[in-house]
Amino acid sequence: MMNEAKILTANWEKENSQSIEVYQASGGYDAARKALGTEPEKVSQEVLDAGLRGRGGAGFPAGRKWTFMPKGTDRPKYLCVNADEGEPGTFKDREIMRRDPHMLIEGIIIACWAMGANTAFIYVRGEFSGPADITEKAIAEAYEKGHLGKGIFGTGFDLDVFVHRGAGAYVCGEETALIESLEGHRGNPRIRPPFPPQRGVFDMPTTVNNVETIASVPYIITKGAEAYRRFGTEKSAGTKLFCISGHVNNPGVYELPLGYPLMGLINDVAGGMINGMELKAVIPGGSSTPVLKADECANVNLDYESLQQAGSMLGSGAVIVMAQGTCMVKVLEILAHFYAHESCGQCTPCREGTGWMAQILTRIHKGQASLEDIDLLYDLAVNIEGRTVCPLADAAAMPVKSFVSKFREEFEEHVEKKGCPLSNPFPVLWK
C-alpha cells in the first residue's frame, strides 16, 4: 500500500529532480496547461471534490478556501505560499523545495488561475536559505520557458512569483503574521475579521496555503479528484508527507496515504525503535499537538479524524517518537521555553503565560518546585488558551495540559526527589 502512494515524492529519487527538464520529462506543467484551459471555478471545484485539506496543520478544505476570494473585482489578488516551516518536528516543505520545486510552482500557477491572482509570494523561513535559493532558481527556469510572466502558455493570464525570506520568527507561520511580515512589519498576528480573502496582504484579497497543499494540486488536476481519493480515507483524502523524528532507526520524510497506522509508520516505515528500546510516548502532529502515551498509540491511524478521536491532532504530520528513559518534564520544559521565546508579545496571556510556564518547568526539573506548582502550571495553560489573537497560546497550552495529565507522576517525582531522577534526560548517548 505505502509504495503506490507517490504523488508528492514521485520525482524525489530522480537525478537533478529539482530541474525543469526532469520535471517536464514526466509530464510536468501539463496540469497547469490543462487548468488554464478550464474555467477557474471548475478548477476550484475539482480540488474541493478531491477532498484536499490544508497540510499546514489546520486541515481546512483547500478548494473551499479558494472560493472565499472575491470574484468580479478589479483589486489585485495574491497567493501567499506558507513555507515558514517552523513547528518543531516538521521538515517536509524543506524537502519539497529542495527536491521538487517545480511541483510547487506548477501548483501555484493552478491555484492563482483558480483564484484570479496575478502575484504569488513564497514566504520561506529565513534559515532555509538553501531551499529558497533552489526555489528561486526553479522560478527563473519557469520564467525562461514562459510558464511564468506575461501571457503564460500563450493565454492572456499573467503571473509573477517571488520568494520572500523571513528572518527567524515561528509566529510568522500563522497566516496573518505571515502577511504582516511580508508587508515589512513585526510578525504580530491580526484580529479577524476581516479575513485575508477580504483584506490580506497590502490590504488586498489574499489566500495563504501551505507548500504541501499547493504541491498536491497538479496531481489532482492531471488525474482528477477521483484518482486522488483512491488514497486516504473518506474524510481525509489523499496522501500526506509524514515527518518522523526522535528515537527511531530511520527518521525522515515519508509519503503515506492518510489513515496509515501510526505504529506501522514507527515500526515498518521508520525501522522501529533505536537499539530496540521500548516506546514511551509520541507527539503525533508537531510539538503543539497533545502527546500520546505508548498504550494510546496502538489503534491510532494517521488521519484528521482518527487522531482527533485519540485526543490529539494530525497537525503538520510531524511524528516525534520518544523511548522509555526520556524525561517528560525535560521535554515539556524545552517546549515551554520555545513557545515563550516565540510569543510575539502582543497578547498579555500569551506573553506572560508562556514565560511563567517555562519558568515553572525549569524549577520543577531542577527540583526547586512544590507540588502546588504543578497545579499552577496546569492552571496557566487553561487560562491562556482561547484568550489570544492567534493560536500560539493554544499551541503552548496543549502540550502542557497533556504532559501534566498523562505523566503527572513524573512531575511529582521531580518535586519529591528535588530534581530529575535520571542522570541523562534522554536515553540516546551522543557520540
Next chain:
Amino acid sequence: MALKFSEAIEAEFGKICGRYPQKEAALLPALYLAQREFGHLSNEALRYVAQRLDLPPARVYGVATFYTMYNKEPVGKYLIQVCTNICCSLMGGDHVFHYISKKLGIKEGETTTDNKFTLMRVECLGACGNAPVMQINDKYYENLTKEKVDRIIASLE
C-alpha cells in the same frame, strides 16, 4: 563616514523594491542586504535603511529586533547556531552545544577572542529527521557526531 550600499548591493536593493507594491515591504530583504554589507545592524545601519525606505528609524528598529536572524551586535566570522529544541535534544543537541562550547572556550552568545566564532543556541531549524543539527552562517550541518563536529570546525578557516 556615512554608510552607503556598494554598487552591487544597490542593484539588488533596486530589484527587491520592484517586487512589492509598497516600499515598506522591502524592509526585511533590505535589512538582510544591510547586514551583508555592514557586517551587523548597528543603529547607524538601521538609520540608513530607514532613510532608504522612507520609514521612521523606530519602525525599522522594531522590526530588526523582532526577528532573530538580524544581528544587532557584531558576530564572529562564523556564527554557529546549535539547535536544542526537542527533536535535536532527543538525539543529543544539548551535548553538541556543550561540546562546541568547551572546544572553543566560549559560552552562549560569546565570540572567540580572534573574532572567528560566535556560539548560539537556536530554536527548531526544521531538519529534525537529521538530528542533531547546527547552522553555521547560511549552511546546515546535519546528523552531527563528535567526529563530524571536529571535522567541520577544523575546515573553517
